[in-house]
Amino acid sequence: MELEKVSSATRRDRATIDDSRDDRVREQYTVVTAADVDPAKVARRWFVEDYGFGARYLRDMTIRWINLGRASGRGTGRSVAGEEINAPLFRVCAACGHQDTSTHKNNVTEHRPWCPNRRAAAETTRSVALSRTLRTEGLVLRLPTSVTLGDRYAVPSLAAALLLGLRERIGGDPDHLAVATIVDPTPDPSDTNEQALLLHDVVPGGTGYLAELAAPGIVWEILHRAWQIVRDCECRHEERLACHRCLLPFAQPYGEKWVSRATAERHLREILLSGDRSGSQEVPATMSWTCTEEDARSFDPESHLEQRFRAVLAERLEAVGASVAEQPTSAGNRWIIRVAGRVWTLEPQELALGSKPDFILRCEQPGIPEVVIFTDGWRFHASPTVNRLADDAQKREVLRLDDRIVLGVTWQDLELPAGSITAPLWYNESGRGAVVQAAGGALKPALVDLISRGPIDFLLHWLQQPDPDGLARVADWLPMLAVGPTTSTFALPEGRSLVQAAADLLDGKSFTPTAGGFSGAWAHRIDTLVLAARITDPATMTTEIVALLDDRDTGVGEEHAEAWREWLRLSNLLALRQSPTTISVHSLAATTAAPAPPTAPSAAAEEWSDIYEDATDNERLVIDIVWWAQAPEPVIGFETQDGVPLSISWPDRRVVLDLNLEAAELTELTESGWTVVPADTDTIRETFSTAKERA
Incomplete structure (x- = not known):
């Protein structure tokens, strides 16, 4: 209903101001702006x-403001100006237009004095929206x-x-x-x-x-x-x-x-x-x-993964009754999540041991591991033009060794409806009962179910029922869930590790089958991914597992993207596993029989023994990263003239690593001429590219 004339009529008792409230009652309304962009x-x-x-x-355009009713009211969802909006509208008398406040009941106070419906037995109303127009x-x-x-x-x-x-x-x-x-x-x-x-x-x-x-x-x-x-x-x-x-x-x-x-x-x-x-x-x-002047809209989902992750997670959290409070920061919005009696913090873009994940999920309750979340786009990680698979494998292994859960999320994961069951190709559902029985009740059914669910379902379960021990047990028994009726075992060649055998399988080699049982290793080949496992201790059913992805030029085309996503899924499921585990790529298999950084940390400990002894455990991991980057020897615990304590820095060059510095400290350091560098191997190497010898 277009606004043409305004008048007001109210009873004296409704307009009277008394001492029952300190302020006037302010009502908010849902007003939508609809612009005609011709x-x-x-x-x-x-x-x-x-x-x-x-x-x-536009020199001439029409703008309409549509008032759909009280913001606190409940109504039918309507599509207005491209948005889905709750629209309670205004219920008014069909004859005089006075607002009706009592449903299914006619009252003389809800009509103008001259209204023919004033004393009618039943009310006659219409629901309208109010609008005004400007050209x-x-x-x-x-x-x-x-x-x-x-x-x-x-x-x-x-x-x-x-x-x-x-x-x-x-x-x-x-x-x-x-x-x-x-x-x-x-x-x-x-x-x-x-x-x-x-x-x-x-x-x-x-x-x-x-x-x-x-x-x-x-x-x-x-x-x-x-x-x-x-x-x-x-x-x-x-x-x-x-x-x-x-x-x-x-x-x-x-x-x-x-x-x-x-x-x-x-x-x-x-x-x-x-x-x-x-x-x-x-x-x-x-x-x-x-x-x-060309209006070329090209929506690339993978370039907006982080934002899409926020939108999907917020929707799913609302569905389970969680409350989310947002706190804007310079790196993005921090979330404070309250669900199932716990308080969690979702921190964006925070450095962690040489990596910069998109999010880190922390619980205020002690003893619950952090979840380090990477929103991975195939085009930016595993494509022929951008192949970062080896770097991803190394950096994320450092995080796993620090007892953190590393979670990779792809666009396809965000498209899955809540509770979707998508069983991996290697998973043997029919053998689940036997494995659960062999585990002696150590495996919780709800956690085993997560094998066939996506990472968002995992996060929702973790937020409501975090169980690190239960998750570790599922990861330890996961190789046995990959054994099916047709699974055959093979003997490892003498002197070859399981990692190297997986690389041989990617190269097209075959091995001699064993007589049966679990006397050898077993493997699944999914395009450019090999999942290999073997029992290392039959008495305790301890296993070793390898998830090896082919990162050579012939293995990273778009036709192999599904294998990369399956590799990420395996990486997610093997979180907190205590038994021998390797999550790596082909280019690292030749020199890596077990997960390890590209250069042994002991080299830094030997050459920089003085600072290594004084450093904390977390600082030692970063010192190893500095060593791998071929940077000069840093200083531990330096304090600037302004009193800013620096964990790892090079005062003579006025360079400092950003190890969770506060925003005020970052500003103060930058204004004082310091170069603040993330604890990332490539960035550190680039910063000290002119320094070929260690100090």
């Missing part, structure tokens, strides 16, 4: 090449999926940042301009509609001011200035989301709790750098975008 009326458009950010300027000019700024997916702080924070940048440009508050959140429609049904910010004139017909702002260089300057302010705002040291000096003056009504300085800084930086999220590239002082 391609025929687009006067100018541009898009950042190979990135999802772009703009379209004006607008600038539609499309936001990339990498910014909006899985981050509820992103759009409100960027909307406030846009107005902040406008204030800086025009030298005062942009009172004649407003920002709304809309869906940028696409005519192609195969493409997804992206979220966008609509910067529009509040004057009917427009003032023409937005025509000047539609240029790419102007938009870049506005966003760059906003980024500088939120980057340097003092509230970054005050442990609050935002403040009056940066974004709060521009937050939408009732939206202050979703406006974050750290979120705006992170996403503005990504937009200004055309999607770079590595953190190593500096934001230039002048525009670096390469713009085109």
Whole structure:
């Protein structure tokens, strides 16, 4: 129902203010902005090449605000302006339009004095939405999926940042301009509609001011200035989301709790750098975008895995009744999860023993291992153009040796419905009962079920019922669950380890079969993956297992992606296993009979014995990484003149490793001229590329 005339009628007793409350009762309503982005009326458009950010300027567009009722009310789900929304609507009398508040009951107080239905026995109502319309000019700024997916702080924070940048440009508050959140429609049904910010004139017909702002260089300057302010705002040291000096003056009504300085800084930086999220590239002082008029939308799921993981996990957590509180940080939103009487923290982008996983899941309860989560895209890890399989195997083995659960998640895992059963090709369900019986009741059925479930189901189970001992027992007995009626065993050649035998199988070699039973080893070949196992102690049924993936050029094509995903699944299932385990790749099998880093840690301990003796266990693991990177000998426990304690550093070169430094410490070190480097082999080697000899 379009708003044309406004009048008010209320009873004196409802309008009277008394002392029962300190403040007036404020009601919130669900208001949706629907913008008519007509391609025929687009006067100018541009898009950042190979990135999802772009703009379209419309000299004439229609904007509608639709009020769907109280935000706390319950109603039917409706699709409005590209969004699925709970819409209770307004129930009003069909004759006089007065709001009806009591269902299935007619009351004289719910009608105007002249209403013919005032004293009727039954009520006659209609449910309506209220709307108002404005025709004006607008600038539609499309936001990339990498910014909006899985981050509820992103759009409100960027909307406030846009107005902040406008204030800086025009030298005062942009009172004649407003920002709304809309869906940028696409005519192609195969493409997804992206979220966008609509910067529009509040004057009917427009003032023409937005025509000047539609240029790419102007938009870049506005966003760059906003980024500088939120980057340097003092509230970054005050442990609050935002403040009056940066974004709060521009937050939408009732939206202050979703406006974050750290979120705006992170996403503005990504937009200004055309999607770079590595953190190593500096934001230039002048525009670096390469713009085109071609609207080429290309959605690559694997490039948004981290955000998709957040969205899927949030949905699944809500389904089991968990509560999730988000805390924006410079690295992403930290989650505080409360479920089944425990409190968990999901920390994004935190360094861990030379690796930088996408997330680390920690429980406040002592004795529960951390879950280190990698959202892996085939194209960025196991493709012919980017083959990081050996590096992944080495770094993740370091984490497993530290008794952490390493969990790999792919896009296909996120597409699985809750509770989906997808049994591995090597798994023998028919032999499950015999294995459970042989284990003497040590295997819990719910944990064995996880063999046929995805990593998200594993996380949900772990969050509600963490059982490290039970998980370790399933991993120890897993090789026996790979034995089927047709499984044949073979004898290991003398002097060959099980790892080397698995590599021989990938090379096409065969071995002499044994007479039967478990006197030899057994193996499954799944394309470019070999799962091999053998019993090392028949008395205790202790086994050795090898999951070896072919990482040679002939084994990493797209046709072999399923084998890579099965390798990740095996890696997930073998978490916390106590018996001999190797999760590796072919290129490492020639010199690796058991899981080991590329160079023995004892070399660092021997050459750098002084610092090695003084270091903690965690620091020793990092020192080994420094040694492998061929860097100079570091200093342990140095303290700067400003009093910042540094775990591992090179004071003469003003280089320090980022071992969980606080945000304030990082800022202080950077401003003092220090180079902060992650504890990553490649990055350390690159930093000290000119130093060929150890100090």
